[in-house]
Amino acid sequence: MSKAITKPRLADVVEDAVRNLPNSATPAEVAKRVVTDPAISPALKPVSRWASETLQGITAAGAAQVLNVLGVTKSLVIVAGWFGQTWNADEVSTVLTTVVTAAGLAYAWYGRETTTRPLA
Structure with a gap:
């Protein structure tokens, strides 16, 4: 299992996503960048x-x-x-x-x- 997603870890991923996108990026683009981040995406996979x-x-x-x-x-x-x-x-x-x-x-x-x- 991967490490738990903590609030600081999530905040860092969101900050990186915002920082790496152009200023004209939409919230959907930021969200897509966050959920595809390797640090976050394993935890988003559904578990039976x-x-x-x-x-x-x-x-x-x-x-x-x-x-x-x-x-x-x-x-x-x-x-x-x-x-x-x-x-x-x-x-x-x-x-x-x-x-x-x-x-x-x-x-x-x-x-x-x-x-x-x-x-x-």
């Missing part, structure tokens, strides 16, 4: 919802809760019992759900912090 790290993390956190409600995590304890493990189903369910939810939320936060979209 499923390519968003933030949405991926939120989906993982939510999926953990749904799987817990459906009893999938308790099913893992049953399978482990086939191999001689004697775990408490409720405790394993709580731990797995908590760990996956925390990891998903951390990934969502990472996606938010590394996004190229906001002006900071």
Whole structure:
């Protein structure tokens, strides 16, 4: 990912665009110069919802809760019992759900912090 577009960075690009165009340049010409600038154009490319790290993390956190409600995590304890493990189903369910939810939320936060979209 490219660096985030900050207000000073955007201001510099606009100033360069204005400085490099003739005085008779229209606002549309200035805008075209700004959006085609290599420092800005990568951030203007649309990103699909499923390519968003933030949405991926939120989906993982939510999926953990749904799987817990459906009893999938308790099913893992049953399978482990086939191999001689004697775990408490409720405790394993709580731990797995908590760990996956925390990891998903951390990934969502990472996606938010590394996004190229906001002006900071």
